[in-house]
Amino acid sequence: SQQGEEDPQALSIQEGENATMNCSYKTSINNLQWYRQNSGRGLVHLILIRSNEREKHSGRLRVTLDTSKKSSSLLITASRAADTASYFCATDVYAGGTSYGKLTFGQGTILTVHP
Amino acid sequence: DAGITQSPRHKVTETGTPVTLRCHQTENHRYMYWYRQDPGHGLRLIHYSYGVKDTDKGEVSDGYSVSRSKTEDFLLTLESATSSQTSVYFCAISVGGIRETQYFGPGTRLLVL
Numbered sequence: 001s002q003q004g005e006e007d008p009q010a011l012s013i014q015e016g017e018n019a020t021m022n023c024s025y026k027t028s029i030n031n032l033q034w035y036r037q038n039s040g041r042g043l044v045h046l047i048l049i050r051s052n053e054r055e056k057h058s059g060r061l062r063v064t065l066d067t068s069k070k071s072s073s074l075l076i077t078a079s080r081a082a083d084t085a086s087y088f089c090a091t092d093v094y095a096g097g098t099s100y101g102k103l104t105f106g107q108g109t110i111l112t113v114h115p
Numbered sequence: 116d117a118g119i120t121q122s123p124r125h126k127v128t129e130t131g132t133p134v135t136l137r138c139h140q141t142e143n144h145r146y147m148y149w150y151r152q153d154p155g156h157g158l159r160l161i162h163y164s165y166g167v168k169d170t171d172k173g174e175v176s177d178g179y180s181v182s183r184s185k186t187e188d189f190l191l192t193l194e195s196a197t198s199s200q201t202s203v204y205f206c207a208i209s210v211g212g213i214r215e216t217q218y219f220g221p222g223t224r225l226l227v228l
Binding site: 030031033035041042043045048050088090092098099100101102103104105106107108 | 146148150155156157158159160163165171173174205207209212213214215216217218219220221222
């Protein structure tokens with residue numbers, strides 16, 4: 001079963017609207033990272049949030065982390081057509097010792113922003 | 116792109132042939148990773164390296180081997196390619212140590228006929 005699962009699987013909005021994607025995970029983590037992937041391209045790193053952090057911002061992006069609920073959310077404000085992409089969360093699972101930074105990915109949320 | 120290149124970028128091969136994919140980094144980072152991406156599965160870790168000659172298995176390592184004889188290169192080998200290994204392969208590096216941001220290479224599209 002997936003450590004990280006994104007919700008919704010697909011999201012369609014109009015330009016200017018906000019987009020919220022959620023990620024749930026099952027076990028304790030060291031950190032959680034969000035990535036964007038445009039169709040047929042590589043992964044672009046968006047934000048890393050550590051287990052002792054609750055919120056981080058980067059430009060129009062806001063990420064929250066609730067370790068008690070084992071969940072994270074990515075908010076994109078004032079979305080643009082260029083934000084159309086797949087968004088993935090990835091967790092660095094806490095294994096009691098050295099995890100070597102191995103990431104476990106969810107299946108992603110496909111975001112479509114209509115002009 | 117954190118100085119990561121992958122080669123080849125595209126490859127078509129036949130079942131049963133060996134295939135080696137190369138990941139090259141220019142910034143001397145210690146930790147490197149190979150993932151594969153398939154529809155419905157997201158990205159899954161194949162192997163990783165925590166130093167020269169130090170490697171270990173990930174979630175989906177069967178049918179794959181890796182080598183790291185120098186810091187900048189991490190090679191992924193499919194000993195005898197199968198159609199189930201048709202995938203997009205991504206290399207990643209952890210910048211600044213473990214538990215830090217991982218940056219990904221551009222990917223290699225592999226088709227096994």
